[in-house]
Amino acid sequence: MLMFLAGVIDQMDLSLEHIKKGGVHDARFGLMLTDNAVELVLHQIAKDQQARLKTYQHIADTYEHKKELEEAMGRSFEAKLKFARIEAQMTEEQARTITTMHTFRNELYHLGLQHEPILPSLALFYFATACDFIGGFKILGFSYSWNIVLPERAQKYFTRDGRFSPAEPDDFPNACRKLEEACQHKKSVTIASLADHMDSVISDSDTCLDVLAHLIYDNQRRTRDEAIIDCQTWRLAFETEGTDFAKKGGWRGGTFFDLVEWLKRNYPLQFKKDPIPSWKKQALRMRSNWNPHVALANYQSFMTVTGPMREALLEGATQVEAEIDRLVDERRGN
Incomplete structure (x- = not known):
């Protein structure tokens, strides 16, 4: 022993x-x-x-x-x-x-x-x-x-x-x-570190959402709430989860855009509006926490729950910026 x-x-x-x-x-x-x-x-x-x-x-x-x-x-x-x-x-x-x-x-x-x-x-x-x-x-x-x-x-x-x-x-x-x-x-250092990382992650998602919200459809700029919904439904429409849900839910078929619109109306989306203000409040509450064990549990929960949405925002913003770069190069004759 x-x-x-x-x-x-x-x-x-x-x-x-x-x-x-x-x-x-x-x-x-x-x-x-x-x-x-x-x-x-x-x-x-x-x-x-x-x-x-x-x-x-x-x-x-x-x-x-x-x-x-x-x-x-x-x-x-x-x-x-x-x-x-x-x-x-x-x-x-x-x-x-x-x-x-x-x-x-x-x-x-x-x-x-x-x-x-x-x-x-x-x-x-x-x-x-x-x-x-x-x-x-x-x-x-x-x-x-x-x-x-x-x-x-x-x-x-x-x-x-x-x-x-x-x-x-x-x-x-x-x-x-x-x-x-x-x-x-030091407990305070651990809690501040977790909150700082949450703030950084939220800031990145906020920037991505801004990029998506500035897209113009039918001569109109989308709101951030609309961009959040579009970000989720477009991704779903490409995935088996979305198409299977539509088939079971009675969708009678149509174009890809029809599917996206159907999912907007029927799919139980995780986020129905801009989540960034709520996320920022969570990070702020973490800073007032005195127990690092509770702070870590809250941090882990936040990262897990928001992970798919944050990934979708990053993916969407990356695609938009790539398309913008392509158009710029095209106009320059490259």
Whole structure:
């Protein structure tokens, strides 16, 4: 068990070293190390309970969560989180934040640039949250061999009494507290970083909507509300989702433009009017939040819910600007 605990502290110490450098790439690496340490502890919680049930049959006979334990012993991160909550080794708030950060970690690994502008702040926040969770890990038996050699990074966190013991049981939670103090995470900075990124994302969408609203049809300029509806329905008309909905909804056929108009009248669009003012209010409310866990949950919800609309706005504005460039080149004789 001591080598396991020392290995976790070793990873967390390396993670902090990179996060404190402040760069995006170091933050990415630090976040991944933090997430790996969290997953190691989550799996150990399940392993410890499995060992306990095998040792004490009378406890195993009445244990109510054998199915959840079996799932936690597998590869599912979500199952491990759920079991840690069952064993009262994690709060609901910690579970929600860790779930979000694990998702970010996977996106960083596969997509690279996702959430890059706020990576340093996110990595620091995740580190502080992980220290809090890991420090509460219930150690089931503090065992070690006499010739044990602790990892070099971990040695500075473990107490030697000068005789036999290479460490004491309290060293692990104390190490987590020291690491959390050393990271110097500030809640206000995390919240401001999330709100700043929301503002930036909203500003980009606002610009895209302006580009689409300035298009002229039938000698009339569209309103922003009309542009939002057109942006959604034109995209739907090109997709199977839109055509299937139309067929099931009784559309009797016609031109592509007829389909677009039918979708405007009948499809339950996500946004019926310009959403930018509402989005700006959400970002403003986030700045007045005092809890970074709540702020992160709100940020993640916003990014998920608005994602398809923001993508459609960007795609539409890009097409418009490409067409404008084409017309300009055509008039220049290029």
